[in-house]
Amino acid sequence: MATHDVRITVNGEPQAAAVESRLLLVHWLREVLRLTGTHIGCDTTHCGACTVLLDGEPVKSCTVLAVQADGREVTTVEGLEHDGTLHPLQEGFQQEHGLQCGFCTPGMLMTGRALLERNADPSEAEIRQAISGNLCRCTGYVNIVKSIEYAAAKLR
Amino acid sequence: MIPSAFDYHAPGTLEEAVALLERLGDDAKVLSGGQSLLPLLKLRLGDAGHLVDIGRIPGLTDITEADGYLRIGGTAREADLERSDLIREKYPILLDTAAVIADPLVRNRATVGGNLAHGDPANDHPATMLALGAEVVARGPDGERTIPITGFFTGLFATALAPAEILTEIRIPVPPPRSGGAYVKLERKVGDFATAAAAAQVTLGEQGEIVRVGIGLTNAGPTPIKATAAERYLQRRQPDAEAVAAAAQLAADATSPSADRRGSVEYKRDMARVLTGRAITRAVQRAGGQ
Numbered sequence: 001m002a003t004h005d006v007r008i009t010v011n012g013e014p015q016a017a018a019v020e021s022r023l024l025l026v027h028w029l030r031e032v033l034r035l036t037g038t039h040i041g042c043d044t045t046h047c048g049a050c051t052v053l054l055d056g057e058p059v060k061s062c063t064v065l066a067v068q069a070d071g072r073e074v075t076t077v078e079g080l081e082h083d084g085t086l087h088p089l090q091e092g093f094q095q096e097h098g099l100q101c102g103f104c105t106p107g108m109l110m111t112g113r114a115l116l117e118r119n120a121d122p123s124e125a126e127i128r129q130a131i132s133g134n135l136c137r138c139t140g141y142v143n144i145v146k147s148i149e150y151a152a153a154k155l156r
Numbered sequence: 157m158i159p160s161a162f163d164y165h166a167p168g169t170l171e172e173a174v175a176l177l178e179r180l181g182d183d184a185k186v187l188s189g190g191q192s193l194l195p196l197l198k199l200r201l202g203d204a205g206h207l208v209d210i211g212r213i214p215g216l217t218d219i220t221e222a223d224g225y226l227r228i229g230g231t232a233r234e235a236d237l238e239r240s241d242l243i244r245e246k247y248p249i250l251l252d253t254a255a256v257i258a259d260p261l262v263r264n265r266a267t268v269g270g271n272l273a274h275g276d277p278a279n280d281h282p283a284t285m286l287a288l289g290a291e292v293v294a295r296g297p298d299g300e301r302t303i304p305i306t307g308f309f310t311g312l313f314a315t316a317l318a319p320a321e322i323l324t325e326i327r328i329p330v331p332p333p334r335s336g337g338a339y340v341k342l343e344r345k346v347g348d349f350a351t352a353a354a355a356a357q358v359t360l361g362e363q364g365e366i367v368r369v370g371i372g373l374t375n376a377g378p379t380p381i382k383a384t385a386a387e388r389y390l391q392r393r394q395p396d397a398e399a400v401a402a403a404a405q406l407a408a409d410a411t412s413p414s415a416d417r418r419g420s421v422e423y424k425r426d427m428a429r430v431l432t433g434r435a436i437t438r439a440v441q442r443a444g445g446q
Contacts, residue, residue: 002163004164021161021163022160022161022164024194027158043157043198044198044199045191045194045258048261051261054264057264058260058261058264059264059265060262063191063194063265064190064265065194067166068190068211070166111261130260132259132260133258133259133260133261133262133346133347
């Protein structure tokens, strides 16, 4: 089986690994690095639970090969808090009841983070458009939108 | 889900990529953004012994106007189209199209070239490129050649690209003044393929009559459809409500959709009619007409 030596920076830490060609980025993150905050939901590029940032842009890590991330930076939900302090987005989801079961939350957080990097003051419509590739099946989107608005206000 | 085993190759140049494809033969597939190919491999609806990733070849992502053409690099992403000032200002039809492909996360990976080269009649760019009269530039073992978009889609998931050819650029003639275009899609939800969708690109004459028109239809048959009867009908006509309705009906008559969970044959055909009418009307408005 062909393997490839890759170097990928994950949450700021350089990682070196030998990966099989067909290994998906999400499997590498969860099963090799044991970063299980990134969830596998639909596994068919629909739900967005597996969203991570690849060079700062949100992508569905079930539809990226680990080898495609060679030489790049990956940020997962574990990379949001710093020294025990939650990121304003995480705080927002807590304050605004942005989750019930929490399954979609890692993806929502990562998409939210990329949105706020580009747009410090997004409208409700812009938030809804940004998270349109992230599915929530229990909380509903109203509180998720409020949570991102909370973080946007706090970050400004 | 885990795809069957394959080997991954990341050539650094087009020459290397073509040489790899030639050597590996039918067992190799070109990997671009991977947003269609990887799901197919994961679901094991497709199979490949080798993936040749063209995503690391430099110089293939530019979106520029030069020598009378809008040039979209073979691995430019949908997100690049959406963020391009040139596209936002001058090519709203391409912005319409990119904005309804899959979802924003997928568009951070998916490429315009891949959307065409996949040969899926449910993809959105084929109809738009048919309306715009685009050309596809391909690089293969014998060098470069240009394929008119009208000859590009040869069947279901089949294109005019040879196995060792790579789509390197899409060329769209820069539209003359008083031109406009629009893409209108009906989808059940974000990320769905079109129930029906239509692209229209028009150029208006001195009296507001249509002097050039292209109409393309998505997911309305085994290949993307160019609605040539509707185009001929509109030539030299004023785009009034009656003419638009007649052209929309001609476009619908050219469809052969299949029934599925998105609707019956009759429903899809009628949606093709409605959306063609809306696309023409919006295109005419954007061209500065009524």
